[in-house]
Amino acid sequence: MEHIILVSGKWKVQKTKWLFEVDNERGSILVAVNEDTRLEDFVKIILEDYGVDFAENDVELRYLLPKQNQHKQSIDTPPVKIGNDRQFYAFLGLCKVENIRLCVEFKVNKIGGKAAVEDQKQLIQGDEPVCEDEEDTDEEGDRFDYCDDSDGTTSDDENFTTYGTPADHVEEVQGSSTNMISARVLKTQERESPMSISDLRSFKFVVGQSFDSKDALETRLKICSVVQRFDFDVDKSTRNLFRVKCWLEGCTWKLRASPVGESSKFTIRVYVEEHTCSITERSSRSRQATPEILGLLYKDYVGGVEPSILPRHVSSAMNLIFGTKMDYWKARRTLIAARDLVMGSSENGYQELPTYLHMIRMSNPGTLTRLEVDTENRFKYLFLAFGASITGFPYLRKVVVVDGTFLQGKYKGTLLIATSQDGNFQIFPIAFAVVDTENDESWTWFFRQLSRVIPDDEGLALISDRHKSIGKAIAVVYPLASRGICTYHLYKNILLRYRGRDLFGLVKKAANSFRVTDFQATFDTIKELNPDLHAYLERADVRKWARAHFRGDRYNLLTSNIAESINKALSGARSLPIVHLLESIRLMMTRWFATRKHDAELMKTILTRGVEKVLEGRMPIANLLKVQAIDIHQSQVTGVSSLHVVNLTEKKCSCRRFDLEKLPCAHAIAAAEARKISRISLCHHYYRKQYLYNAYFNVVMPKDDAVPIPEEVAKQICLPPDVRQPPGRPKKSRHKSILEKVADKKRPRKEHTCRICNQMGHNSKTCPLK
Numbered sequence: 107m108e109h110i111i112l113v114s115g116k117w118k119v120q121k122t123k124w125l126f127e128v129d130n131e132r133g134s135i136l137v138a139v140n141e142d143t144r145l146e147d148f149v150k151i152i153l154e155d156y157g158v159d160f161a162e163n164d165v166e167l168r169y170l171l172p173k174q175n176q177h178k179q180s181i182d183t184p185p186v187k188i189g190n191d192r193q194f195y196a197f198l199g200l201c202k203v204e205n206i207r208l209c210v211e212f213k214v215n216k217i218g219g220k221a222a223v224e225d226q227k228q229l230i231q232g233d234e235p236v237c238e239d240e241e242d243t244d245e246e247g248d249r250f251d252y253c254d255d256s257d258g259t260t261s262d263d264e265n266f267t268t269y270g271t272p273a274d275h276v277e278e279v280q281g282s283s284t285n286m287i288s289a290r291v292l293k294t295q296e297r298e299s300p301m302s303i304s305d306l307r308s309f310k311f312v313v314g315q316s317f318d319s320k321d322a323l324e325t326r327l328k329i330c331s332v333v334q335r336f337d338f339d340v341d342k343s344t345r346n347l348f349r350v351k352c353w354l355e356g357c358t359w360k361l362r363a364s365p366v367g368e369s370s371k372f373t374i375r376v377y378v379e380e381h382t383c384s385i386t387e388r389s390s391r392s393r394q395a396t397p398e399i400l401g402l403l404y405k406d407y408v409g410g411v412e413p414s415i416l417p418r419h420v421s422s423a424m425n426l427i428f429g430t431k432m433d434y435w436k437a438r439r440t441l442i443a444a445r446d447l448v449m450g451s452s453e454n455g456y457q458e459l460p461t462y463l464h465m466i467r468m469s470n471p472g473t474l475t476r477l478e479v480d481t482e483n484r485f486k487y488l489f490l491a492f493g494a495s496i497t498g499f500p501y502l503r504k505v506v507v508v509d510g511t512f513l514q515g516k517y518k519g520t521l522l523i524a525t526s527q528d529g530n531f532q533i534f535p536i537a538f539a540v541v542d543t544e545n546d547e548s549w550t551w552f553f554r555q556l557s558r559v560i561p562d563d564e565g566l567a568l569i570s571d572r573h574k575s576i577g578k579a580i581a582v583v584y585p586l587a588s589r590g591i592c593t594y595h596l597y598k599n600i601l602l603r604y605r606g607r608d609l610f611g612l613v614k615k616a617a618n619s620f621r622v623t624d625f626q627a628t629f630d631t632i633k634e635l636n637p638d639l640h641a642y643l644e645r646a647d648v649r650k651w652a653r654a655h656f657r658g659d660r661y662n663l664l665t666s667n668i669a670e671s672i673n674k675a676l677s678g679a680r681s682l683p684i685v686h687l688l689e690s691i692r693l694m695m696t697r698w699f700a701t702r703k704h705d706a707e708l709m710k711t712i713l714t715r716g717v718e719k720v721l722e723g724r725m726p727i728a729n730l731l732k733v734q735a736i737d738i739h740q741s742q743v744t745g746v747s748s749l750h751v752v753n754l755t756e757k758k759c760s761c762r763r764f765d766l767e768k769l770p771c772a773h774a775i776a777a778a779e780a781r782k783i784s785r786i787s788l789c790h791h792y793y794r795k796q797y798l799y800n801a802y803f804n805v806v807m808p809k810d811d812a813v814p815i816p817e818e819v820a821k822q823i824c825l826p827p828d829v830r831q832p833p834g835r836p837k838k839s840r841h842k843s844i845l846e847k848v849a850d851k852k853r854p855r856k857e858h859t860c861r862i863c864n865q866m867g868h869n870s871k872t873c874p875l876k
Contacts, residue, residue, distance in 0.1 A: 144191050193409050311374055315373070332430065335389040337388065401442075405444045456825060464816070470493045474490075504565050508524050510523070531716040588656065625655065678690075761773060
């Protein structure tokens with residue numbers, strides 16, 4: 107179990123020692139620090155005060171810097187992880203001039219027994235840091251058929267997802283790398299510290315010091331010039347000589363290096379460390395502070411390269427630590443350089459793809475991967491379906507939701523997703539693909555790969571938005587399956603093209619109707635009020651969007667909402683190199699499969715927790731109904747203003763909710779209770795706890811670096827795709843429509859009224875009172 111300790115610190119002077127005072131709920135302790143203090147020693151002292159055993163690699167220390175935004179409001183930077191001693195020294199230096207929020211996170215067993223556990227729980231408080239896509243084509247130029255929703259609650263699915271979560275479950279927040287706790291703001295004093303912000307001993311040069319190459323020596327010189335705030339000119343550079351001097355005339359600082367014998371190493375022969383020029387002049391030029399050099403320093407001494415880190419955070423941190431000023435674009439290039447050093451470049455990501463996919467297949471038996479390149483060995487398509495998903499899908503309802511979202515990395519592309527929903531109403535990822543763009547060719551290729559995982563079948567239902575390419579691909583690859591369209595996207599098009607809140611409500615009522623008679627009555631009303639809207643809905647094919655006319659089983663899934671939710675969960679990883687994108691997907695699935703399998707083991711009932719919650723809501727209604735037997739199979743169930751016939755043998759009800767959801771409606775529950783029949787037996791076996799457990803039985807393993815790579819895999823070439831980079835600031839999200847902005851604000855859009863009569867439906871030019 108994770109435990110988080112909040113600590114705050116400030117510098118204190120006690121005789122000749124420098125002490126770091128750590129405050130927490132239990133009081134304060136003093137930690138002596140000097141230039142030899144290590145991060146491990148610092149954390150160990152703090153944990154010992156809490157009665158916690160220290161174990162290497164089990165502890166993480168993070169801090170936040172409070173800043174002010176353009177509105178002069180206090181905000182926090184994203185959490186920055188302290189991962190080595192150099193970053194720890196930089197943190198201590200920042201404590202002199204900045205208010206720091208600090209937390210120590212650990213996963214260890216406590217010493218103090220049950221009492222210590224209770225004390226620790228009192229210290230834990232809940233808070234988390236706040237660590238879209240091209241539009242579809244419609245037959246008449248509709249917009250919003252394809253979108254990245256900001257959340258998963260804007261659709262009209264029978265939303266049972268919250269029923270499946272445990273009572274103490276904390277929802278995963280996209281983009282949050284770890285749970286953080288809001289701490290007290292520290293008041294620190296500006297004092298001189300013997301601890302240098304950067305370990306200057308690493309940047310000192312001495313005569314006789316050797317470097318592997320001239321480039322290595324030059325890189326170290328550039329780093330030293332940034333840290334010590336001076337600049338230099340290259341006086342002479344040849345294969346056998348490298349000589350530099352201070353850029354100011356008359357200054358005595360200089361360095362000369364050359365190889366020793368036949369060795370390629372460059373050794374310093376002459377070095378004069380002292381500058382005789384003025385500090386105000388020699389620090390006025392910073393030609394060596396390139397993004398590549400600043401990226402090296404940022405990686406080693408700050409370290410935050412997560413997607414939540416922005417260029418302004420980099421600029422602020424580098425200015426505080428090294429006194430380096432940079433504009434937005436230089437800060438952005440510095441952040442990109444640091445990310446390339448930590449994660450590898452986008453180009454390296456494509457080069458590593460064949461090897462990565464091979465190791466994933468070896469670690470996860472049954473995994474299906476497909477990498478396709480063009481005639482020039484440039485990346486074209488990628489498909490990945492983990493073996494755990496393939497073996498788990500037979501235990502789910504046969505409904506697959508597909509969707510796509512654009513990637514934000516250097517080489518762009520589109521991420522295609524196929525997902526389903528388990529018996530506990532949780533998202534179950536099936537397959538992922540990376541393609542160049544959404545067109546007929548890419549979607550057809552994706553469905554052909556998916557058909558190797560999920561074969562075509564009459565009992566299969568495929569749900570998507572109204573993208574034309576998806577419809578064409580399904581018709582070719584899945585001719586037997588039933589295709590449904592997302593009703594949420596349909597509603598958006600209607601709201602844009604056909605004004606009138608009353609008509610919109612009628613469309614939703616028609617789409618959600620269980621019985622054909624109810625649908626037809628509502629549909630006829632729409633035709634009377636607006637023939638154009640009626641014609642549009644007919645062209646959209648009522649068999650695809652109306653629940654009553656859908657020829658397959660789509661259960662409670664009316665929208666592509668579950669695929670949109672995965673898009674949201676992966677939004678922070680969509681800007682990473684492709685291998686790191688796949689690794690983020692793997693990490694997410696490893697976490698989901700492990701926690702849900704464990705959760706299924708803990709369930710006490712035969713049915714899943716989510717289904718029990720649904721039936722619990724239907725029980726009070728069932729208790730008010732009267733039941734009359736018709737024959738040994740059928741019963742008449744009467745309510746205040748309704749009469750329905752239930753057939754428990756065929757598991758049908760005239761309301762058709764029982765037929766379509768495969769869960770007993772209130773009428774079926776009442777009839778089963780009257781006949782002393784178990785209500786559990788009326789539920790489809792997909793909703794049982796054992797099926798849920800079987801769906802997550804297999805695990806998703808990380809790649810095994812010890813696996814030998816075959817020669818044919820190692821020789822496989824995968825180059826980045828040929829993509830033209832547009833000028834200007836990279837686009838991270840699409841522009842939202844007015845409808846989506848209104849939905850984000852959770853309040854209805856204001857209806858236009860005539861300024862003359864204050865009535866809706868016309869304006870002042872067409873007002874009858876004019």
